Amino acid sequence: MADVHEPGHAARPPGWPRRWVAAAGLAAIVVAALVAVPALLRPPPDRAPRALTTIEQITVDPLAIPLSATEILALLDRPADLGPLSDPRRRSACLAALGYPGGSAIRGARELTIAGRPAVLLLLDGEEPGRYAAIAVAPSCNAADSGQLTQTALRRP
Template sequence: MAAGIGAAAVLAAIGLGTAALLTSGGPAASTATSASMITVTPKMPISSRELNSLIARGPDFGPLADPNRRAACLSALGYPGSVQVLGAEQVQVNGKPAIVLVLPGDQPDVIVGVAVAASCSSVDTGLIADTTVRRP
C-alpha cells in the first residue's frame, strides 16, 4: 500500500512538473550584468575649487570664442544660447581638446560645470561630464 501511494506521488510530481514546463513562457531572461552594459559616469576634468576659480578670471573659450558657435553649443546642451557663461577653460581629456564652461545654477549659490569636446556644436555637444557645485 505504501509503495502504491509513493508511486502515485511520484507520478503526480512528474505530471505537475511537466505541466509547469509546458506552460512556461520560455527561457527566463538573465539578470546577470554584462560588462558591456556597465557604464562609468565621466568625471569632471577639474575640481570644484578650480571651477569656482574660473569665475574670477577671464574666460578662455578656445574654439568656442565665436558667440554664435558657443550659443549653438549651449542650446544643444539644453541651456538658452544667451546664458551668461561665468568662466571657461581649455583642457585635455584623454588626450583630446575639451572646454570646461561654468554656468549659473538654479540657485544663486550654485554653479554648473560642463565639459564638452572642443568641437561642440548644435549637432553634437560632445558632452564629457557635468557637475553642480556650491560657490564658496
C-alpha cells in the first residue's frame, strides 16, 4: 500500500488566527455600515445651484429708467421736454392709453434712451400728494398702443 501523506501546502495553522481575522473583517463591515447608512439617509446640504447663470436669473431690469430717483424728481423743477408728445391731441391719446384722463397734468418730461430704444419719460401725479408715477413710453405712443416700456413710483421727500 502506498504511503499516504498530506501535502505540505495543505497544512493549516491552528484555527484561532483564522477566527481573529474573520472577526476583524466582520467588525470592519459593521463599522462601515454604521458610518455609511446614516450618511446615505441624511438629506444633502442646501447648496446654490452650480448651473451657469442665464439671462432669466439676472435680476437687473433691462428696461429700468436709467436715471436715479433724484434725477427723475428734478424734472418737477424744469419745463417738460415732451418731444414727439408735444402735440396736445397726441399726448391726450397717449395718456388715455396709459389709463389716465386725457387732460392729466404732466409734471415733468424728458426724452431719453432705455435699453437702446428711444423713449419719453412722463412724470405724472400719483395716487397721494407727494407721490409721482414715472412712466417711460415709446415716442409713437398713441390711443391704440401706449408703447409703455417701464414704470416706477416715486415719492418726493
